[in-house]
Amino acid sequence: MSIERFAAVFLDSQQAVELTDRLDRCDPAVVEGAPVPAKAFLLACLSRVYPKVAVVAANEDAARTLYEDLQAFIPSECHLVPPSDVWSPTPDAELAAMRVSALEALTSPEGTAVLVGSVQALLQRTAGFGRRLKVERASMLSLADTASELSSMGYERTVMVESPGQFAVRGGILDVFPSNAERPVRIELFGDEVDSIRAFDPDTQRSTAMLDAVEVLPAREEGSSGADPCLLDLVPRGGLVVVDEPNSVVGHYGEFTAEFQARLVREAGLPQATSECIPNPETYKSWDAVLTALVKGRRLYLHTVPRSIPWERSLFRLGIDTTAVKRYRGQVDDLASDLREWLKREDTVVLLTERSSRVLELMGEHGVPAESGEFRSHSAVQVLRGRLSEGFRIPCVGLWVVTDVEMFGDRQIPKPRRAFRTGTPVFSVLDLREGDYVVHINHGIGIYRGLARLPEGDTQRDFLRIDYADGDKIYVPTDQLDRVQKYIGSGDQPPEIHRLGSGTWARTTARVKARVREMAKELLQLYAARAASEGYAYSPDTVWQR
Template sequence: MTLSATTNALRDLPEVRAIRDHLDERSGRGRQRISFVSLPAAARPPVMAALIDGRPETTLVVASRSDRAESLASALSDYLPADRTVAVWPSPEALPYEQLPLDSALAAERVALLAQLNAGGASAPAALVVTVRGLVQIVMAADELQRQTLTIRPGQRLRIDDVLTWATTVGYHLSPLVQEPGTLARRGGIIDVFVPGTPFPVRLDFFGDEVDSIRAFDPSSQRSQGRLSETVLLPPSELPLWRMDRIAPTLQALASSDLRAEIASEWHRMLDQIASGQTPASVDLLAPYLVPKRTTVLDYMAPSALVLIEEPRAVQLAATSMVSHAADVLVSATGNGELPVGLEQPFTDWHTVEGLLGRHDQVAFGEADGHLEIDVPAIGDAPLFAGRLDALIDAVIHRSESGSSIYLASDQGDRLGELLTERGVPFDLVDRDAPADPVTTGRITIIRSDLPAGWELDTDERSVILLTDLEIFGFRKATRRTHRRQTSDAGSNAADFTPGEFVVHIDHGIAQFTGLVRLDASGVEREYMLLVYAKGDKLYVPVDQSDRVSRYTGGGVEPVASRLGSGEWVRTKTRVRKAIREMAWELIQLYAERETSAGHAFPTDSTWDLELEDSFPYEETVDQQKAIDSVKADMESALPMDRLVCGDVGFGKTEVALRAAFKAVNGGKQVAVLVPTTVLALQHFQTFTQRLSSYPVRVEMLSRLRDRKAQRQILQDLKDGAIDIIIGTHRIVQGDVTFKDLGLVVVDEEQRFGVRQKEFLKRFRTAVDVISMSATPIPRTLHMSLAGIRDISVIDTAPQARLPVRTFVTEWSDHLIREVLLRELERGGQVYFVHNRVHDIDQLAHKLRTLVPEARIGIGHGQMDEAVLEDVILSFVRHDFDVLISTTIIESGIDIPNVNTMVIDHADALGLTQLYQLRGRVGRSTQRA
């Protein structure tokens, strides 16, 4: 990596070199604690890298929380050479005693890491970053992992049944197709198996009792990728699942009368699963029984391994909190009959872990609590420029001429390069993974990178300055990852309907489907769909005519059943046909006029447009880039644009709109962004303002969050052309709103607007460019787009590797609510608590404050004073409190990546569309939601 050159410079510091020599002399003796004091937080990763690089064994890096572990691992990867990998131990998502299903993907990652540590050498990572929760996690012993690892080579004598027996014993799941780690399939003399830690599954082809060939293959296409000389088959989990049958008697004794009836039933069901060789969902609870010695990842570390601890006080606090919380949960759960009395602690005791850590030399970062305290005065904070680019360039030139080696790590590297080029200053522009050149006096290197913060090294022999976007521009946004949404097609036969749901018969109207029945008609027994209409009237529809029945898709409100034989349904269909004909004629006239109208052709992208693209802190997906290109192509055409951008929540529709708006402003036009709620208006206002802060663009918001005086001034400025982009609710479609030169209208969540707002928009469709955005477009809009009447861009691919959102449906439980909130707080996140009843929302807040006193709780709903609501939302964005209790006002557009848990109270009272929109508010970061 490019920045590993700076690591070499830090290694040469007398203080760092002395510590390395000291550790080398004491290697393996342990019980030595060294503390770096007064070291800037941003300089900790490079100093850590300077201590890690060159050590033959894996170094353990301890962080207090998952977010800190991820951040440290990312930074260490930048500062270490490319061949020195950094791994993060996947900590359990569940808190101790919390019964969540086993995450097979995380289990596969853990066992693969254990195998690498066990093998050592080049296969092991240079550094393993682990949290407190990960340190106490129980794993199988190293020798047992070695015994249950199977190495297979072509030509080896091996019975296919022996491989199958081994695989099912250690926990592989039989599957028709192998598509994820931990699965296995057999077809005749071929076994497909997806081993943890491998990029592709392997195909073992047997000829009798001999392995004929081994090939890797693509799980999506099932096509072979190439021959392998050998494959190493690992167990699919870090726990010895093959011991399940041995622990059954012990677990049977725990299933006592202390459990509530329904819990006892679940416990016995778990015992039945174990007896049948299945892995139960709550396998973490069984860890101490499967591994009585309570082995941890620390037991896999070499005796000479170094331990680096970031913020020892925070680590100790996290450990104390975890142990205290686990004790509280156990007392509460056993007292309520939710867990059996006598259940062993499902993690290793923290005092035992501290003893294991004490066997290794340790270097602490953050507090002066070591046997030996080191101060490094030569390393300090980097200077802050906060968007003053002229001052930045002047300082870079001056320091370069003075002999300093300067590194500018920025997502806007090309833009910084242009600024230096304008001043005639030579520089190197490289990617973050480019090979490292030695630190050279006076050299300026720009690195395309998203490092969190910079630092400065200043000694008599050398001066090195590293500046990041935080110092250069004054802010930095963390990269978020999103997942690819899985979709399924609706069925079209009788078996696809669920008893109790509403359906529509094409001839008879709306009814409730109650199930399938068999009737004898003229001596022939046939199967029928039973539909119940108003007043209990019944209609039996033969299953071979089920194509005449479809699901009712009218939204979250329960429909009224039609009356059989009344002619009501016929009259309804007649009215709808008439309305459709009128609408079709209106649309034909509208779009015919649009096709013949002369719109405004915007110029091609300017330098500023390209700079804005470079400043986007995430990598565009293929579909998102296609949508951006299509929108810009439409804008550069003389025909007025009317494009629907359709994509799942969190897939990047707002960025498409923002770039289009900026292009319109650069072309001398005004932009109106219409949104359905004040909260969404505030969110968009903040996003547009922040992204466009470096440009002479005025963005304003017009909603009820602005008082009357401010609104009057905004309206006047809008009329005079002093405002470039106006963002607002239905307020901007009222008659007193006048634009000087409107060129683009963006409608977010068009399906949320009524007829009056649609009439306003209709006036513009033949004159200005219009972008409509929606995750759930109304059927008419979607049909028009699919039929080619309106242009459509579908963003169906999400940014890379976003984790799927897990959804659980359960009854209210004080114990469960406390567990859920504490689990999110433990990883440094925030929580939405949706309670859609304003009259008792304060009582709920009081209850939650009593239930979880550790949490800071705020309240927000639509009946609050506008200024107060705005302050609440901004405070939540700043993480001034941890839990926001709100109504469904948050369902539209709120984007706070740090919120990754949502609790919805009385979810049964909400519609499916509302639940879907609410679900999209979480899972917008690297954390599991």
């Protein structure tokens, strides 16, 4: 859904003009009454005025919800910033790549970037990255030197690249999956000259595009110190910092930093503790320090329900006049009647759906003029492919956005806590013996090494110790046994144990899910073809067949 036309109309409205005027004077402003999709629409519009925007959410769930709604408006310009696992000596490569890409988008002088992340993700200090590798076709390149440079940039050398942060060398071919790219690239050499550069699919190994050049950013940020800035400090002068539900942000960050400091004390007291396992106590910038800089710059707060903001003395309050859209739940006659009424008022009506073909058919059957693609006129409903958490109406721009949630009653169900449904569940620690292979739902196959009693606050608590490759280990609280099951393997060979944070387990489960979906699709097509084919009517049984 292109935001350009709607942004132009919204930014010309009296409300938006007053809001941007206040923001340009660095006066604090708060927008109240907007649901999450309307917040996403507002941020997408403001990104046309302030090209660099950082949005602080209270937690990862809130950040992801807002990010997913933003993708409906500015899919290529929004970036989800995940928090790093600072306790792991080998951070997850994909999360590290996401942070590098977001950091590059924010600090690049060109382009528009809207970063969305939890408060701990955006207040984590970063040393950024200084080096990058650029390879052009017909240039000279030493494979040995390039491999060494990629290793120093945090890339892992593997047999075959499967995820960001990996590279492989085979003869005169260099495969690398840049942290800032959606697909890996294959660089083929003729002697020491770069003969071709191609993007390729890591699953099929087939080329998808020919490239003239490729720029490779480091696989992860450099190690930070207590003097380094956080991502919010890197928002340029012409940018905008947005705090979504600021009271919740402060509350969550206070709990997070208290837990972080308590864990530092616990980990430092363990006999196996090393400096490599314990992060810098100044990893996260204090909220008070952030406020000192925040109140001097351009800032906007978002509240669904009006509330005070303790650290702001005077606020420009803007109530976004948004209304919910009626839930039709499959009653297409009622929907068609309302659509015709809105079109008579020359409102802009957008049906944002993942069933665009079917919706166009329904509009035709009920006599509602409809067009696919971007806006052309007020005389027809615009049917666009996409998804929002729910629809909304903004009267000041005459905009209606109706989604599958309103049309058909579809609802994005929150993902429940994952638990094993099959296999051999562990109901008690007595079901396990030291040395047993076990499977943790998030980290994969490891070896159970018994119970460990560790301090937690003023008390002691029991944990299951599970070991992984290269000395990695996790401690699982005994009240989370549903996260662990006994390993059941086929054959006599022991399973392969991987390092924590290598991404191997996530890639394996993702491949299995993809293959299961493909199998389900084939079965659906098979049974649909059977159901659609003509049958054969046999004659009734004769006396000889009875």
